[in-house]
Amino acid sequence: MTTIRVLLVDDQELVRTGIRLVLRRKPEITVVGEAADGKQALELLAEVETDVVVMDIRMPGMDGLEATKRICAMEGPKVLILTTFDLDDYVFGALKAGASGFLLKDTGPQAFTEAIKIVHRGESVLAPSATRLLVSHFVAHQPSRPAQAPDRRAGLLSRREREVLAEIAIGLSNAEIAARMFLSEGTVRTHISHILAKLGLRDRVQAVIFAYENGLIKPG
Numbered sequence: 001m002t003t004i005r006v007l008l009v010d011d012q013e014l015v016r017t018g019i020r021l022v023l024r025r026k027p028e029i030t031v032v033g034e035a036a037d038g039k040q041a042l043e044l045l046a047e048v049e050t051d052v053v054v055m056d057i058r059m060p061g062m063d064g065l066e067a068t069k070r071i072c073a074m075e076g077p078k079v080l081i082l083t084t085f086d087l088d089d090y091v092f093g094a095l096k097a098g099a100s101g102f103l104l105k106d107t108g109p110q111a112f113t114e115a116i117k118i119v120h121r122g123e124s125v126l127a128p129s130a131t132r133l134l135v136s137h138f139v140a141h142q143p144s145r146p147a148q149a150p151d152r153r154a155g156l157l158s159r160r161e162r163e164v165l166a167e168i169a170i171g172l173s174n175a176e177i178a179a180r181m182f183l184s185e186g187t188v189r190t191h192i193s194h195i196l197a198k199l200g201l202r203d204r205v206q207a208v209i210f211a212y213e214n215g216l217i218k219p220g
Contacts, residue, residue: 004120005032005049007077007214009041009064010056015105019054019082022109029116038067050077052119055081057094065093072098073200078119082107095205101125125203156198162216164191168204169211 006029008016018033023029025138032048035041038093041053051166056065079131081094081102095102103112155163167177174192176179178185192204201207211217 001028003118004029004123005051006030006031006116007035007041007048007050007053009035009038009053009059009067010082011036011059012056015056019112022112025109025115026113029113038062038064038070041067042070045071045076052116053077053079054082054116054173055079055094055099057081065097068094068099069097078122080119080125092209096209098202098206100203101205115161122203151199151214153199154210154216157195160196161191161195164188165195165207165211166217168192169208169217 002042006023008019009018010019013036017107020031020034023031032050033044035044037059039054042062044050045053053076055064055068064081064151071077071079077098079094079101082105083102086107100122101115101124103115104124107115118125154162163181164177167180172180174185174188178188181188183191192207195201195207196203199207199210201210
């Protein structure tokens with residue numbers, strides 16, 4: 001059985017203790033280290049083999065957003081954001097930086113451990129039904145900025161790939177996209193793999209954000 005190695009990053013020792021106790025019940029998951037801020041997390045990652053980082057956002061010193069940017073830039077382990085705030089503006093920045101998703105700290109133990117497994121598999125932990133509302137909120141609340149030309153990578157996508165990306169961006173699952181576009185789920189997965197490769201993105205979450213930022217679909 002594959003063991004998923006997890007690093008916990010939170011400035012509250014009580015929170016880390018609670019998470020560690022939850023994960024201790026799962027033989028397929030092991031906590032390999034704990035850090036109280038982003039700087040400590042980066043130092044530990046240089047020493048400890050890690051598959052998934054469970055990352056808080058608001059911490060003194062180096063916060064979770066900056067730490068996530070650095071971890072994802074060096075193609076390190078997957079990052080799962082764990083925050084108290086479901087409408088925290090920092091979460092959008094973390095997802096854009098490469099985090100594979102987020103959970104709230106009131107998430108139940110079963111859903112939390114399942115999310116770690118999902119992230120470890122290289123998938124997004126965001127439920128498709130929540131994607132549209134979540135990303136629409138964060139995109140709509142980003143500071144206004146001058147209009148800019150769409151990312152040139154968008155031009156690499158075929159017409160069909162653009163259609164699939166648009167369906168992902170409105171929160172549809174692979175099965176729903178397949179039914180709507182009269183495709184097999186395997187074909188949908190292949191299109192998504194090609195989309196991620198052409199755009200140089202890590203996962204479905206970043207693909208959704210790319211679609212919103214480049215006008216392939218509008219918030220709301």
